[in-house]
Amino acid sequence: MSESPGKISVPCDVNGEAVTLRAYPFARLLDVLREELKLTGTKEGCGEGECGACSVLLDGELVNSCLVPAAQVEGANIQTVEGVADGERLHAVQQAMLESGGAQCGICTPGMVLAAVNLLRHTPDPTEADIREGLAGNLCRCTGYMKIFDAVIHACKK
Amino acid sequence: MRAYLPAYEMVVPRTLDDALALLREGAGAWQPFAGGTDLMVLLEAGRLEQRKFFSIRHLKELRGVEEVDGGVRVGALTTYTDVRRSELLSQHFPMLGQAARETGGIAIQNRGTVGGNIANASPAADTPPALLAYGAEVELVSAEGARRVPYADFHTGYKQTVMRADELIAAVRLSKPSEGARHFYRKVGTRRAQAISKVCFAALAEMEGDALREVRVALGSVAPVVLRCRRTEVSLRGRTPDDETLTAALEELGREVTPIDDVRSTARYRTRVAQNLLREFLSGLRGGGFGS
Numbered sequence: 491m492s493e494s495p496g497k498i499s500v501p502c503d504v505n506g507e508a509v510t511l512r513a514y515p516f517a518r519l520l521d522v523l524r525e526e527l528k529l530t531g532t533k534e535g536c537g538e539g540e541c542g543a544c545s546v547l548l549d550g551e552l553v554n555s556c557l558v559p560a561a562q563v564e565g566a567n568i569q570t571v572e573g574v575a576d577g578e579r580l581h582a583v584q585q586a587m588l589e590s591g592g593a594q595c596g597i598c599t600p601g602m603v604l605a606a607v608n609l610l611r612h613t614p615d616p617t618e619a620d621i622r623e624g625l626a627g628n629l630c631r632c633t634g635y636m637k638i639f640d641a642v643i644h645a646c647k648k
Numbered sequence: 649m650r651a652y653l654p655a656y657e658m659v660v661p662r663t664l665d666d667a668l669a670l671l672r673e674g675a676g677a678w679q680p681f682a683g684g685t686d687l688m689v690l691l692e693a694g695r696l697e698q699r700k701f702f703s704i705r706h707l708k709e710l711r712g713v714e715e716v717d718g719g720v721r722v723g724a725l726t727t728y729t730d731v732r733r734s735e736l737l738s739q740h741f742p743m744l745g746q747a748a749r750e751t752g753g754i755a756i757q758n759r760g761t762v763g764g765n766i767a768n769a770s771p772a773a774d775t776p777p778a779l780l781a782y783g784a785e786v787e788l789v790s791a792e793g794a795r796r797v798p799y800a801d802f803h804t805g806y807k808q809t810v811m812r813a814d815e816l817i818a819a820v821r822l823s824k825p826s827e828g829a830r831h832f833y834r835k836v837g838t839r840r841a842q843a844i845s846k847v848c849f850a851a852l853a854e855m856e857g858d859a860l861r862e863v864r865v866a867l868g869s870v871a872p873v874v875l876r877c878r879r880t881e882v883s884l885r886g887r888t889p890d891d892e893t894l895t896a897a898l899e900e901l902g903r904e905v906t907p908i909d910d911v912r913s914t915a916r917y918r919t920r921v922a923q924n925l926l927r928e929f930l931s932g933l934r935g936g937g938f939g940s
Contacts, residue, residue, distance in 0.1 A: 496654065514653040514654055514656070515656060515657060515658035516651070516653050516656040516658060516691060517653055518688070518692075537692050538688075538689045538692060538693075539685055539688070539689060539752070539755070539756055540842055542753065542755060545755055548758075551729070551758040552754050552755045552758055553755050553758055553759055554755045554756070554759075556688065556692070557683075557684050557685055557688040557689070557759060558684065558688070558759070559658060559681075559684060559688065561658040561659075561660065561703060562658075562660075562681075562684070562703050562705060564660065605754065605755075608754065609754075623749075623754075623841070624754060626753045626754070626840065626841030626842070627752060627753015627754055627755050627756065627841055627842060628753070
């Protein structure tokens, strides 16, 4: 392959820290986070935007990091599951997931946490329908969802 | 198999003019990249044939909803989330909000754009039937200038459009329906979120007494393009939606759609559901309800 365009430098902010990523323009944000920054909390499920396991917040909006190319995150603020807790203190959603048994195998959990955090930012007092809609892009194969919904309801009360 | 990443290029033009200059440079050499919700899926599957892209996501002049001379202009980069949050659209074009809400999940709605949904030209897209029912126009822009095309003439065949290689979709323009117009939108898929439609139906009716003064009916996933059902409309226009009209319209619709069997559904099911949805829409007009 001659004339390969090569990697680019992408300055951005990840979990409050300024970083400069080195990546191919079409490298998926998911892979850059996991492989370059070693932030392996973000999981890959389907790799095509269907399952939500790779959810992160990009400039405050929930996105599937498998669908975001590195070239589009220049100057962006990225928050992964590693940046949700405040030091050792878990976010209300994380604490509620623990207490409600909202996680089993755990693969969907980081994405669920971010979808729930995103939901509560926009809708602090959600109805059950809001919760179902807010998490509808995140698939879970273990829990049957009810305990995850319970966790979000409990998180609102904290 | 995953694509070989070093083979793909993406540049970020600073302005719309820079983007249009890239488009003019050698027909089709560079392609626009907006939210990536379709293109990144192709990339991951190793089926993204185009190699050189330019990002347009940051071009603010192509994003947002504004009121313009008697209508509304929706910038091509307006996301589904933007559509859902727009008071102007929910007031005058409620089917667009419904379509946006039923597209993907929240994460997809934050990235996917109205212009991308049109440019991708999938016959199964969720917003286009609503755009057809609203009689939308597509505003195209190039280094040569701008032009408008009725959306009903935009798609010419499966994944084929009237766009030239040097053009970009700038916006969609919509005329406000009358106050009492009836809007009916319904997407049928395996589940509410994420699913691609088996059938998607959008219709708009303006009544005069009991009669349909004006009616537009459009469907997704029943033909190689999102389909404006003009013959069905003719069978309804000027008539009262009584049993006789309804039966004739259902038959006409059955002839007008040309669905296929595929992974999501069968031709027979799609035709039947399309007819059921037309029946539901027309029955709603008769009952005086809003149908949706």
